Amino acid sequence: GAVVSQHPSRVICKSGTSVKIECRSLDFQATTMFWYRQFPKQSLMLMATSNEGSKATYEQGVEKDKFLINHASLTLSTLTVTSAHPEDSSFYICSAPDRGLSGNTIYFGEGSWLTVV
Amino acid sequence: QKEVEQDPGPLSVPEGAIVSLNCTYSNSAFQYFMWYRQYSRKGPELLMYTYSSGNKEDGRFTAQVDKSSKYISLFIRDSQPSDSATYLCAMTLTGGGNKLTFGTGTQLKVEL
Numbered sequence: 001g002a003v004v005s006q007h008p009s010r011v012i013c014k015s016g017t018s019v020k021i022e023c024r025s026l027d028f029q030a031t032t033m034f035w036y037r038q039f040p041k042q043s044l045m046l047m048a049t050s051n052e053g054s055k056a057t058y059e060q061g062v063e064k065d066k067f068l069i070n071h072a073s074l075t076l077s078t079l080t081v082t083s084a085h086p087e088d089s090s091f092y093i094c095s096a097p098d099r100g101l102s103g104n105t106i107y108f109g110e111g112s113w114l115t116v117v
Numbered sequence: 118q119k120e121v122e123q124d125p126g127p128l129s130v131p132e133g134a135i136v137s138l139n140c141t142y143s144n145s146a147f148q149y150f151m152w153y154r155q156y157s158r159k160g161p162e163l164l165m166y167t168y169s170s171g172n173k174e175d176g177r178f179t180a181q182v183d184k185s186s187k188y189i190s191l192f193i194r195d196s197q198p199s200d201s202a203t204y205l206c207a208m209t210l211t212g213g214g215n216k217l218t219f220g221t222g223t224q225l226k227v228e229l
Contacts, residue, residue: 006160032215034215034216034217042221043205043219043220043221043222044161044205044217044219046216046217049216091158093160093161095217097215105151105163105166106151106163106207106209106215106217107163108153108160108161108162108163109160110159110160111158111159111160113158
């Protein structure tokens with residue numbers, strides 16, 4: 001089946017530095033990808049919609065200058081957390097829809113744990 | 118009122134039990150329905166995808182959709198300890214650009 005891959009799965013960075021997380025669709029093309037954030041024991045919170053070849057669409061309350069999204073190709077979207085602070089520590093997950101014959105099914109990556117120290 | 122309501126649990130059942138997980142929703146424009154399983158510290162894994170009222174079966178899992186009542190269910194037969202996870206219902210609007218609206222998730226524990 002379709003697979004969405006995220007890298008890195010875990011990252012620890014110092015406060016004030018930037019961290020890039022990659023999301024790849026491995027056997028299908030995705031013009032749109034989604035980035036979520038998840039706090040412990042809570043559901044996923046949509047941060048932004050990544051659009052191939054155009055600007056990302058951010059949800060209300062999400063700082064676009066803080067969370068930079070680049071959808072450079074039909075199989076790759078990146079999320080860069082700039083000037084990271086401890087409160088940015090979280091589980092970040094991407095998803096991508098596979099517009100197959102059975103309709104749209106949405107697959108998630110394995111997630112990336114970010115710890116800012 | 119949230120758009121999608123899901124009992125957060127936790128739900129604890131003995132091995133072999135039939136598990137029923139449910140979500141209700143308020144927006145009749147939701148047309149595509151999914152169930153995801155999420156193990157601790159992992160990304161959600163797609164279990165079932167349906168878009169019409171009725172039942173869809175896949176192995177031990179059955180997804181049920183009742184659009185007239187705005188109610189969806191996931192049944193797990195012969196539950197196993199490996200089924201212990203959080204189960205998330207999710208749905209999208211027709212033409213909604215694949216933006217998922219999630220339930221809060223139900224934490225399930227299947228005990229030996």
